[in-house]
Amino acid sequence: MGTFQGLPKWAQGVLAVAGLGLSTIIGWTIYNKVSAIATTKKARKEIGDIEDEIKELKKEGNIVPTISKAQLAIMAGQLEQAFQEAGTDEDQIKRIFGQIKNDADVLILIKTYGIRSIKNPIAWQAPLKGTLGQALSDELSADEIEEYINSVFVKKNIKYRF
Numbered sequence: 332m333g334t335f336q337g338l339p340k341w342a343q344g345v346l347a348v349a350g351l352g353l354s355t356i357i358g359w360t361i362y363n364k365v366s367a368i369a370t371t372k373k374a375r376k377e378i379g380d381i382e383d384e385i386k387e388l389k390k391e392g393n394i395v396p397t398i399s400k401a402q403l404a405i406m407a408g409q410l411e412q413a414f415q416e417a418g419t420d421e422d423q424i425k426r427i428f429g430q431i432k433n434d435a436d437v438l439i440l441i442k443t444y445g446i447r448s449i450k451n452p453i454a455w456q457a458p459l460k461g462t463l464g465q466a467l468s469d470e471l472s473a474d475e476i477e478e479y480i481n482s483v484f485v486k487k488n489i490k491y492r493f
């Protein structure tokens with residue numbers, strides 16, 4: 332602050348506050364970037380694990396998808412749309428997971444969804460770039476995920492849980 336010492340006390344105060352504000356913004360930006368990188372890293376690992384599980388199912392040969400790849404791609408797009416809006420289109424989510432019949436369906440749906448960016452309702456915050464599982468955790472509470480998805484999977488003997 333050497334160069335500012337000639338300034339009146341109030342001006343030094345203003346500069347100190349401005350400096351504090353700036354370092355808060357810089358700190359927040361760095362924090363957002365670091366957590367975005369961590370989320371992406373986790374997302375890539377998750378997709379890798381899903382691909383391994385799909386290979387396992389294929390090897391076992393007893394669980395084959397009941398929904399075509401094209402249809403699953405449409406469903407992945409509809410889920411993304413359900414997340415993109417401010418709030419969450421819960422009916423759409425329930426409807427889509429209602430069509431899932433076995434583990435192969437859900438694993439291929441997750442793989443097809445891949446990693447997508449969901450707009451943050453808070454305009455100045457970075458979008459969430461993540462997997463289907465990460466987007467669901469972001470959009471729904473744990474209880475809602477249980478009610479709309481996992482409990483439905485239990486009834487259908489699907490092993491996968493979000």
Ligand SMILES: [Ca+2]
Binds near residue numbers: 413414416417
């Ligand atoms: Ca949303």
